[in-house]
Amino acid sequence: QKEVEQNSGPLSVPEGAIASLNCTYSDRGSQSFFWYRQYSGKSPELIMFIYSNGDKEDGRFTAQLNKASQYVSLLIRDSQPSDSATYLCAVSSTSGTYKYIFGTGTRLKVLA
Amino acid sequence: EPEVTQTPSHQVTQMGQEVILRCVPISNHLYFYWYRQILGQKVEFLVSFYNNEISEKSEIFDDQFSVERPDGSNFTLKIRSTKLEDSAMYFCASSEGLAGLDEQFFGPGTRLTVL
Numbered sequence: 255q256k257e258v259e260q261n262s263g264p265l266s267v268p269e270g271a272i273a274s275l276n277c278t279y280s281d282r283g284s285q286s287f288f289w290y291r292q293y294s295g296k297s298p299e300l301i302m303f304i305y306s307n308g309d310k311e312d313g314r315f316t317a318q319l320n321k322a323s324q325y326v327s328l329l330i331r332d333s334q335p336s337d338s339a340t341y342l343c344a345v346s347s348t349s350g351t352y353k354y355i356f357g358t359g360t361r362l363k364v365l366a
Numbered sequence: 367e368p369e370v371t372q373t374p375s376h377q378v379t380q381m382g383q384e385v386i387l388r389c390v391p392i393s394n395h396l397y398f399y400w401y402r403q404i405l406g407q408k409v410e411f412l413v414s415f416y417n418n419e420i421s422e423k424s425e426i427f428d429d430q431f432s433v434e435r436p437d438g439s440n441f442t443l444k445i446r447s448t449k450l451e452d453s454a455m456y457f458c459a460s461s462e463g464l465a466g467l468d469e470q471f472f473g474p475g476t477r478l479t480v481l
Contacts, residue, residue, distance in 0.1 A: 288469060297457050297472040298409065353422060354470060356409040
């Protein structure tokens with residue numbers, strides 16, 4: 255069973271701090287990794303994707319990928335109360351049509 | 367900006383009834399997906415669809431479920447003989463190419479409540 259694991263949280267950080275969200279996956283052949291943000295009752299919204307080992311930055315967000323450790327993370331700099339949401343890690347399957355396998359999500363609370 | 371749309375936003379049905387959930391994927395996208403999310407649980411893959419046929423389906427997607435692209439724009443999920451445990455948010459997603467290389471864009475979801 256291919257799994258994607260995330261700490262469910264909540265992760266509480268003060269406004270302006272760096273929030274660090276982590277994700278591990280079991281399928282060593284996975285190629286593509288996605289971070290989605292989901293507000294309560296809403297659909298997942300893509301924040302970033304990463305394919306290669308290393309860091310990828312987009313504004314206040316940095317995704318980090320380490321395929322050897324089967325680990326992907328998301329850093330949110332200068333966290334804002336509006337960043338409070340559940341962050342979903344999704345990994346594309348190596349078989350079939352590359353469906354996404356989602357983690358349970360980490361709930362982030364940014365305290366004003 | 368193009369987006370995936372879904373109707374209805376909320377569907378309430380009696381156990382045993384049939385429901386059809388509708389989606390309009392982004393127009394130049396070729397791959398379509400249905401996922402569901404039971405309240406408080408993870409998003410789960412149901413089925414993928416390409417070139418007018420199912421590409422892959424999960425073990426959840428049994429004979430109770432079917433998908434169809436009845437015209438050039440709509441993509442539907444039919445659930446026959448609904449059960450209480452079918453109550454969930456159902457998300458449609460689409461991607462331009464294979465999801466391994468192209469990100470999937472999600473619609474706003476349909477909340478299905480089975481009474």
